[in-house]
Amino acid sequence: MELGRGRRRDPAGGVAVTAGTVTDADLDIVKRQLRRPLRGVRRVPHRCRDGHPTVVETEPRLPDGTPFPTLFYLTCPRAVAAASTLESNGVMVELAEWVCSSPDVAAGYRAAHDDYLARRERIAQVPEIAGVSAGGMPNRVKCLHALVAHSLAVGRGINPVGDETLNRMADLEEKPWTPTTCTWTPT
Numbered sequence: 001m002e003l004g005r006g007r008r009r010d011p012a013g014g015v016a017v018t019a020g021t022v023t024d025a026d027l028d029i030v031k032r033q034l035r036r037p038l039r040g041v042r043r044v045p046h047r048c049r050d051g052h053p054t055v056v057e058t059e060p061r062l063p064d065g066t067p068f069p070t071l072f073y074l075t076c077p078r079a080v081a082a083a084s085t086l087e088s089n090g091v092m093v094e095l096a097e098w099v100c101s102s103p104d105v106a107a108g109y110r111a112a113h114d115d116y117l118a119r120r121e122r123i124a125q126v127p128e129i130a131g132v133s134a135g136g137m138p139n140r141v142k143c144l145h146a147l148v149a150h151s152l153a154v155g156r157g158i159n160p161v162g163d164e165t166l167n168r169m170a171d172l173e174e175k176p177w178t179p180t181t182c183t184w185t186p187t
């Protein structure tokens with residue numbers, strides 16, 4: 001397995017792991033979460049309470065050269081399920097209307113798009129995906145998973161639609177989800 005860029009060999013020969021980096025154990029858990037390996041994982045910017053990855057950060061260009069615009073990928077199965085429930089409940093339309101009806105939210109959403117691109121471009125400039133962020137930003141709401149992954153990875157206060165999605169996930173009547181109450185375990 002290839003060493004992620006977030007890790008380095010320490011002088012004693014082991015692998016030094018710091019917060020936000022990725023280990024082989026993480027990659028194994030991500031494989032169980034997605035039921036397939038995910039290529040190009042650089043680090044784990046957010047974890048649920050028992051430590052399993054909630055979101056991973058991926059290389060803007062995968063090892064085989066494929067451009068990959070989705071910098072933050074939601075991997076926790078419970079979080080994925082809660083976001084999917086919201087999507088099937090029509091929450092994307094509601095949130096899109098919220099963006100359209102509030103100039104403040106629209107401006108925040110555009111700024112979130114810029115934040116996303118800036119973070120990705122600090123890692124690598126990939127011309128094929130220049131200006132393309134994720135989740136429908138800056139004007140549409142197309143994938144709650146991508147938006148909530150952004151909010152989790154960078155913290156609240158950056159992506160208003162991702163933040164609101166997190167609120168809605170916590171408020172679900174059936175199977176509500178927050179990272180601090182998540183009970184998913186790798187099987």
Ligand SMILES: [Zn+2]
Nearest residue numbers: 048076182184
């Ligand atoms: Zn979880």
